[in-house]
Structure formats: C-alpha cells, structure tokens
Amino acid sequence: MAANNRRMSGKKGAQVGSGGQRRKGLEGKGPTPPAEMRKGHKKNRIATAKTKQATRRPVVRGRGGKSASELVVGRNPVVEALREGVPASTLYVQQFIDNDERVREALQLAAERGGINLMEAPRPELDRMTNNLNHQGLVLQVPPYxxxxxxxxxxxxxxxxxxPLVVALDGVTDPRNLGAVVRSVSAFGGHGVVVPERRSAGMTAGAWxxxxxxxxxxxxxxxTNLTRALEAYKKAGITVVGLAADGEVELGDLQALDGPVVIVVGSEGKGLSRLVGETCDFRVRIPMPGGAESLNAGVAAGIVLYEAARRRS
Incomplete structure (x- = not known):
C-alpha cells in the first residue's frame, strides 16, 4: 500500500484556472522599439558600451578650441532643444521609461533629424551622467562646439x-545674451563673434x-586673452570700438563703422573691463533719451550693428 500511495501522489491533480489573467499577454504592446533599445540585442549591448564611453565628455582643443560636450536634462528641455534644432549627437533614454507624449516626440524628432544616436541606459547610469539631476529619463548630448x-x-x-564687422564680448556670462548677439550679427551681415576663454558665456545649448x-x-x-586679440585686430588695421555709458563719442558721430571694425560689448552691470577699455580706439555711448542706465548686451550690439549695416548699404 505504501508503494501504491507513492505512485498515486506523483499524479497530476486538478489545476486552478488563471481566471483570464493570461489574456494580458496576448494584448498588443505597440510598435517594436529600435534594436538599440531592446535588451539583449547586440545593438543594445553596443549602445550601452558607447554610453559609458561617451559620458566621459573629454575636452579637446585645437586652433580655435573645442568646448566640452554638454548635456540637456529633462523631458521638456530635451524636446525644446530638438524642436529648435540644437545640434545633438546622442539621445539617452532610460530603460523601461513611461512612454508619454514628450518621450514619443523626442524619439520622433531625433529620428527625423538624423545623425542622432539613440541609446538606452539604466537609471543609475543616467543619474551618474547628470550628477543626480532630475533627468526624467531623457538626456540629450550636445557635441563640443x-x-x-x-x-x-x-x-x-x-x-x-x-x-570685417565683428562683435567681441567682454565679461558677458549669460549664454542667452551670446545667442542674441550671434543672431544680430547674422541679421546685419556681421562676420562673427569673439568671446574670451575664461569668465565668459560659451556656445551652450541655451546659446544655440x-x-x-x-x-x-x-x-x-x-x-585666450581678449585684450591681446583686440591689439592684434588693431595691428591689422581694424578699428576697435568699445560701448560705454560714459563714452566720449556718441554713436551717431562715429565714422569708423563705415570700415573694418570690431565692436566690443561689456556686461550689463560692470561694462568694459579696464584693460579692454584702454585698448579700444573709441569709447562710444548709445543715446538713451528715456534715461535707462544701461542696455542688455544683446540689445546694445543689435543697435550698433544696425547702424553699421545702414551706413555700409
């Protein structure tokens, strides 16, 4: 009987039903994600390895120099940067991220732009990349400028x-001011902008x-040194004009805008630094009947660039 009981105990009995819970496994899960985002896929392993290598963000310097790559962090900032055409090399997406409208738009914009690598990364890796900022699962890498x-x-x-019609910025630290100056230089036929290597705004995603x-x-x-760069311009026969609230020459009386000129704009608070001010051939003031003490760097540059373009035309 004991042996018989052992045989009986080994038989399969009645099984409890799933109650329909297994139907969820048959439901559609949307479009198949790219190979780079499918865990276990060869391209996913390659993308993960590239993620670790890319986040080291080295600084490379040449004749003009390269800035370090920059990270745009968070769903709204990433989507806005992609909408505005900010150059980007890689879009990092957190594994198992909630696929809301912003995530879908970011993926679509990156695909439409082309040339942007799409990499999936675990949350701890994105936390490390962003120094624990609230990235919300989306990080966009802007290549070195x-x-x-x-x-x-x-x-x-x-x-x-x-x-030459060039604008040089002295002590302007807000990237948005730099971006506004770049826009004005382009609008009025200028040939570029010069910024110091230190204590100055650079071409970040915000400036772009x-x-x-x-x-x-x-x-x-x-x-490397703005004063020396301005002296080199002067030796090349280019007039250096500095904007200052207490300038000796009024903008309307300045004749140098007809020829090769560098317009130097200081910060809104401190204006031109002493050495830069002493290097300028002219210190020029913009008349302000309304009584404002100073103008935003981008606005001031735009006014002078307009005057230069008007005379040259």
Missing part, C-alpha cells in the same frame, strides 16, 4: 571682399537656442 580663431573672422571677411539657428552660419571665435 568648434570655435574659430579670432584671426579667422577677419580673414573670411577679406576673402569675401568685405570689411537663443540664436534661432543662426549659430550654424555665424562663427564664434574664442580668444
């Missing part, structure tokens, strides 16, 4: 048979966005 050399701006103008795409055709040069 390739700065020109200050001499290249004047050389390009002469090659086109034109007198404010430039409304004009940064793609208006070069920005980086000077």
């Amino acid at each position: 390739e700065y020109a050399h200050p001499e290249d701006l004047a050389a390009a103008a002469y090659d086109e048979g034109e007198d 966005k404010t430039s409304a795409g004009t940064a793609a055709r208006t070069p920005v040069a980086r000077a």
Whole structure:
C-alpha cells in the first residue's frame, strides 16, 4: 500500500484556472522599439558600451578650441532643444521609461533629424551622467562646439571682399545674451563673434537656442586673452570700438563703422573691463533719451550693428 500511495501522489491533480489573467499577454504592446533599445540585442549591448564611453565628455582643443560636450536634462528641455534644432549627437533614454507624449516626440524628432544616436541606459547610469539631476529619463548630448580663431573672422571677411564687422564680448556670462548677439550679427551681415576663454558665456545649448539657428552660419571665435586679440585686430588695421555709458563719442558721430571694425560689448552691470577699455580706439555711448542706465548686451550690439549695416548699404 505504501508503494501504491507513492505512485498515486506523483499524479497530476486538478489545476486552478488563471481566471483570464493570461489574456494580458496576448494584448498588443505597440510598435517594436529600435534594436538599440531592446535588451539583449547586440545593438543594445553596443549602445550601452558607447554610453559609458561617451559620458566621459573629454575636452579637446585645437586652433580655435573645442568646448566640452554638454548635456540637456529633462523631458521638456530635451524636446525644446530638438524642436529648435540644437545640434545633438546622442539621445539617452532610460530603460523601461513611461512612454508619454514628450518621450514619443523626442524619439520622433531625433529620428527625423538624423545623425542622432539613440541609446538606452539604466537609471543609475543616467543619474551618474547628470550628477543626480532630475533627468526624467531623457538626456540629450550636445557635441563640443568648434570655435574659430579670432584671426579667422577677419580673414573670411577679406576673402569675401568685405570689411570685417565683428562683435567681441567682454565679461558677458549669460549664454542667452551670446545667442542674441550671434543672431544680430547674422541679421546685419556681421562676420562673427569673439568671446574670451575664461569668465565668459560659451556656445551652450541655451546659446544655440537663443540664436534661432543662426549659430550654424555665424562663427564664434574664442580668444585666450581678449585684450591681446583686440591689439592684434588693431595691428591689422581694424578699428576697435568699445560701448560705454560714459563714452566720449556718441554713436551717431562715429565714422569708423563705415570700415573694418570690431565692436566690443561689456556686461550689463560692470561694462568694459579696464584693460579692454584702454585698448579700444573709441569709447562710444548709445543715446538713451528715456534715461535707462544701461542696455542688455544683446540689445546694445543689435543697435550698433544696425547702424553699421545702414551706413555700409
């Protein structure tokens, strides 16, 4: 009997039903994600390895110099950057992310743009990349900006048979101001913008966005020392004009805008630094009947560039 009981105990009995729970496995899960986002796929493993390598973000310097790559973090900032055409090399998407409208739009924009790598990464990796910022599962990598050399701006103008019209920024630290200046230079036929290497705004995603795409055709040069760069311009026969609220010459009386000129704009608060101010051939003021003490750097540059373009035409 004992042996018989053992045989009986080994038989399969009645099984409890699933109650319809298994039907969920038959439901559609939407379109198949790209190979780079499918866990276990060869392309996913390659993408993960590239993620770790790309997030080191080295700084490379050449004649003009390259900035470090930049990360745009968060769903809204990433979507806005892609909408504005900010250059991007890689879109990082968190594994198992909630697929809302912003995520879908970011993926669609990246696919339509072309040339943007799509990489899936686990949350801890994105946390490390962003220093624990609230990335919301989306991170966009902006490639290093390739700065020109200050001499290249004047050389390009002469090659086109034109007198150089360049704007130099002294102590302007807001990337949006830099983007606005780049936009004005492009609008009024200028040949580029010069920024110092230190204590100055660079061509970040914010600057690209404010430039409304004009940064793609208006070069920005980086000077190791702005004073020396301005002195080099002067030796090349280019007049250096600094904007100052207490300038000796009023804008309407300045004749130098007809020829090769560099317009130097200081910060809204401090204006031109002492050495830069002493290097300028003229210190020029913009008349302000309304009584404002100063103008935003982007606005001031736009006014002078308009006047220069009007005279040259």
